[in-house]
Amino acid sequence: MGRRGHKKQKAFKRATVDAVRKARIEKQQGQSTANGDEATADDRPRVSTYDDIVKENALFEKYYKEMHLVPDNEWDAFLAALKEPLPVTFRVTGFRSHAFAVMHLIRERYFQPLESSTAIEKPKELVWYPGSLAWQLNLSRNQLRNFPELQRLKEFLYEQTEHGNISRQEAVSMIPPLVLDIQPHHKILDMCAAPGSKTAQIIECLHRDETNPIPSGFVIANDVDNKRCYTLVHQVKRLESPCFAIINHDASNLPNLKFNDENISFDRILCDVPCSGDGTLRKNPDLWKKWNPGHAFSLQSIQLRIATRGIQLLAPGGLMVYSTCSMNPVENESIVAQLLQTFEGHISLVDISEKLPGLQTIPGLTKWCIMGKNKEVYNSYEEVPPHMQSLARPNMFPPSQDILERLHLERCIRLLPHHQNTGAFFVALFRKLDKTVEVPSTQEETSQKRPAEEITFNEDGANFKRARYHRENPFIFFNEKDITGFWQEISEFFGVDPSFPADQMMTRHAADSGRNIYFVSDSLKQIVTLNQDRIKFINMGVRLLVRTDLRNDKDKRSLRLSQEGIAIVNKYFTKRRIEIEEQDLINFLSHAFTHYANVSQSVQKQLENMSQDLGSTICTFTIKQHNLEVPIIFVAWRGRSSFRPFVSHSSRKFYLSLLNIDHLTINDIIEKLTIEEKASNEPRIEGKTNNDPKIEDS
Ligand SMILES: C[S@@+](CC[C@H](N)C(=O)[O-])C[C@H]1O[C@@H](n2cnc3c(N)ncnc32)[C@H](O)[C@@H]1O
Structure with missing residues (x-):
């Protein structure tokens, strides 16, 4: 190849690399704006540095100034705060x-x-x-x-x-779950849940009673975006709850879910809709150059349809929170006003201004305008010129004065960036009154349809054209045969208490060949069993047991306890437990393997009294520090001559810190541990749930 050829090739390579880089950057930008992605946005690489971006937008300033979004004397502080990075x-x-x-x-x-x-x-x-x-x-x-x-x-x-x-998690994003006042018995729906920072908060509230690892309530987390559903899986898996499921539907058409022979009415609903996201300008400064008033127009309809479906699915007396990270009233007060009118007499707006003492808010707006892209401002639909009438619809404007007085839009709250050094946010809380709201027939029809991805299959089911989604394996619960056969041996090995609900275990294949055995609460089992043919379930349950790579696959020892299900195991599994001492804990945390010669006498005694079989063992210790009692429970593998604890590095660091070991010593310990792990050829245990390495069989 001549010089020109080389040059051409080089230029082509550069252009390709640039194009790939550009596409990646654009993708990152796209994700970080419209979706208001709190959980991941902080760590995302940015195209230009924060200070490079011109944080100005004449349309933005005119629009919000014109409608007095903030008191006039606060405008400069408001604008200045929006141009600063978020703490x-x-x-x-x-x-x-x-x-x-x-x-x-x-x-x-x-x-x-x-x-x-x-x-x-x-x-x-x-x-x-x-x-x-x-x-x-x-x-x-x-x-x-x-x-x-x-x-x-x-x-x-x-x-x-x-x-x-x-x-x-962004400060303002913590507010919606807090105002929902969640109790462990609540049936909860999160309509637009990914990436899941609020779902995680909700699940934590559901589990507020530490003594009960299986509360009677549950959380159904939904998102229309199949890929984002898996982000959600990652986010909530670490909470190890048997009481939540992730589903993948368009929330505006969410099918009814059957439960106890009825359609579920939810006690609590989070309706955190997709929005234009200008409340996240501090986190996503690229929005400055993209902002235009038309974004809100295009989202208002889907926001209204999702929220309407939410109200329909709410139980009498139940609460639904509607929230956005947008400042635009077209996406906020206009939706609230429309819902209050559609469901007049059936719902009310709850005043939340005093609900979180110390939180500075301003009331919802009762007056606003909309703006065209040439900065023309309209105060009512009558002023909108014909060419804009398909975009700017009547329900985007404030209702008439007499209606407004009935609605009490001032009960909504707005969070402004300069008040508490946060992003901007909007929250409205609805209570459904003790009356039923008819579900329009179209929803019922939709609920009978098969999930969208199945429509793409040919009649014989084998040869599909192009499945729009990754097709999930079914969830198969243990039947009588599994419980009296396969499970019996495992149950004896671990001394599983007879009160353990074995029929709430499931696999994604037939019970005796599945790699993982999961556990869900009773309510969730019902929901899955009754709805699996119509609802696209993505994920649920905690992993209780994992098949290992031992030679004899039918051996009960080839199933290892998973740390993910430890709260349930701890409640029901009575055998193969050892209470360790502080020195044992330090030893276990500091090494990949701890030889039996190095464990305390008390542990040696317990081992002598326990079955000599190799396999999983439950280790417990309570750290008592500063009037606090912190139970530490983890799974270890009992090998022929040593223990191998299944504890991730981050957990080891945490437990060692709780034992008052200073951070330099902890770093040394982890460094040595990493060398030990490499030498033993065992993969490092990464996250809390990624504990599935090979097992020592010696
Ligand atoms: C603002 S984000 C939700 C953030 C989330 N609640 C959290 O706290 O992490 C909006 C989400 O709505 C989803 N979405 C958009 N349209 C939807 C629809 N029609 N039905 C359900 N989800 C939808 C998007 O995929 C996106 O994940």
């Missing part, structure tokens, strides 16, 4: 004893060293979040560079996020 916010998650232990650790070890410095902005508590468990921090690059204490705090937060102890 980091996080909340401590999980069961109360764990959450308080984590918070204690953060305060003692990471917040206290910040106290002495006058140059560091102190962590700020989100006072309206219960239990002092949510905080706001300035972790700007400048601060991190200058203060190693902050860098250490940042690393700890990352690790604990991996462990599942901490959720990095």
Whole structure:
């Protein structure tokens, strides 16, 4: 090839790389705007640096100024705040004893060293979040560079996020689940759930009673986007709840779900709809150049249809929260006004302005306008020129004064960025009154249709043209034969209590050949059994047992306990348990394998009294520190000569911290552990749920 040929080839390669890079960047941008993706947006690479982007948009300023979205004397502060990056916010998650232990650790070890410095902005508590468990921090690059204490705090937060102890979630995004006042017996629907930061919060509320790992309530989390449903799986799996399921439907047409021979009416519904997302400008500064008033027009119809379906699915006395991360009243008050009129006498708007003491809000708007793309402003539908009438519909405008007075739109709340250094947000809470609302017949018809992806299959079912979605394996519950046959041997091995509901276990294949055995609550089993032919279930349940790679596949030992189901195992499995001592715990956490010669006498005694079979063992210890009791329960494999605990690095770090071991020593321990793991050729246990490596069989 001559020089010109080489040059051409090089240019082609460069162009291809650029095109791929551009496509990736555009994809990232697209995802981070319209979907208001709280859980992942913080870590997304940005195209240009934050400071490069011109944070101005004349249409935006004119529109919101014209309608007095914020009091006139606050306009400059409002605009200035929108141009600043968001502080980091996080909340401590999980069961109360764990959450308080984590918070204690953060305060003692990471917040206290910040106290002495006058140059560091102190962590700020989100006072309206219960239990002092949510905080706001300035972790700007400048601060991190200058203060190693902050860098250490940042690393700890990352690790604990991996462990599942901490959720990095935008402050305002924590509000909708809080106003829903969720109780463990509630039937809950999350209509547009992915990526799932609010779903996670809801599931935590459902499990607020630490003594009961299987509450009677449940959460059905839905999203129309099949791929995003799997992000949701990742987000909520770490909560290890047997009481939630993920489904994949258009929420505006969500089929009825059968339960106890009736259609389910939900006690609580979260309706966090797709929106234009200008409340996230601080997180997604690229929106500055894209913003235009037309975005809201195109979303209003689907938002209204989703919220309408939500009200239909709500139980009498139940609550539905409608929320967006948009400031545009077309996506907010106009939807609320329309719902209140459509369901007049059946629903009311709950005043939530005082519900979270310490949270600064402004009331919903009662007056607004809409704007065309040439900055022309219309105050009523009558002013809209014919060429715009198909875009700007009458219900986008405020209703007449006499109707407005009945609706009480001021009961909605708006969050403004400059009030508490947050994003902007809108929340409205509806209560369904004690009257039924007729479900229009179209919904019933829709509910009888088969899921969309099945329509693409040919009649023989084998040769499909192009399935729109990944087709899930069915969920197969244990039947009488499984329980009296296959399960019996395992049950004896682990001493499973007779009260254990074995029929709530399931696989994705036939019971005796499935790789994983899952467990769901009684209510969820009913829902899946009654609806599996019409509802597209993506995921549910906690993994209780995992098939290992032992030679004899039919051997009961070839099923290993999974850490994911530990709360249920701990409640019902009575054999193969050892109570370890503090020194054992430190040993287990510090090594990939702990030889029996190195365990405490008490553990040696317990091992002698236990069946000598190899296999899973449940280890328990309670850390008692600072008036807190933190139960530590994990699964270890009992080999011929040693134990192998199934504990991820992030969990090991956390437990070692709770044992008052300093972070430098912990880092040393983990470094040595990694070398041990490499030498033994065992894969590292990564996340909390990814605990499925080969098993030592020696
Ligand atoms: C604002 S995000 C939801 C954020 C989520 N509630 C959270 O807290 O992580 C909106 C979600 O609605 C989904 N969506 C869009 N149209 C939908 C529809 N017709 N039915 C159900 N979900 C829809 C999008 O895929 C997106 O995941």
